[in-house]
Amino acid sequence: MGTTKTEIFNEQQNRLASVLKALAHPARIAILQYIVKQNSCICNDLVDELGLAQATISQHLKELKNIGIIKGNIEGTSICYCIDSQKWNQIKLELDLFLKEVEIPSNCC
């Protein structure tokens, strides 16, 4: 009990839910927006930018990295994170498909 019963859902549903979950936190949204804004890659300017502890930021970065949205390159003593364009495009397609898939049937209610 307490665990999501992934066995009873299909691949698409589980994958979609995972991606959405990875995005479903304001800090992770802020991180993505910050990476985009900076144009060039950034590291833990995020700790200053957002008001979260370094350990917390690192954890959020890890989640984004796990799902594949971002990737990190070692750059001297710091690490440069950026969006994995290939993965992001893939995710974008998948989410877009879902958004379009949920179309409103005739006005039943």
Add this chain to the structure above:
Amino acid sequence: MGTTKTEIFNEQQNRLASVLKALAHPARIAILQYIVKQNSCICNDLVDELGLAQATISQHLKELKNIGIIKGNIEGTSICYCIDSQKWNQIKLELDLFLKEVEIPSNCC
């Protein structure tokens, strides 16, 4: 501790995260897809369709209802749930905007 620090993020980020969180569960994705598939509204055929207890389904429906994605009409002894088209279109726009907003900057990594 243990709670998301919503104060440090902006409205858009928090709202977006809430919507994504509401969608970030395979059962809730399945529920939305089922409502769409049925074209007409459905109630707790979901309990048979998905392999979850009635109490669990009801809870998931509540979350979707709270965020406004679906609404329920009493229909005799059962309840007819359907997608709130206005709200869904609004959500779709917002998510779409975010998906487009996160564009890949020049190949920095």
Add this chain to the structure above:
DNA sequence: ATCTATCATCGTAATATTGCGATATATTAT
């Protein structure tokens, strides 16, 4: 009025998430 079917809600157990301080690790500078 009583039974039945459909939902919602309550209470609870198991597990997951969020956040942080402390510590470990790795790279560069001195």
Add this chain to the structure above:
DNA sequence: ATAATATATCGCAATATTACGATGATAGAT
């Protein structure tokens, strides 16, 4: 070698989520 800087990871506390049985509430049928 040592110090400084940037990240990652560990361990923990607080809280949230997921799932379900039991119990309420409501509407239609008998």
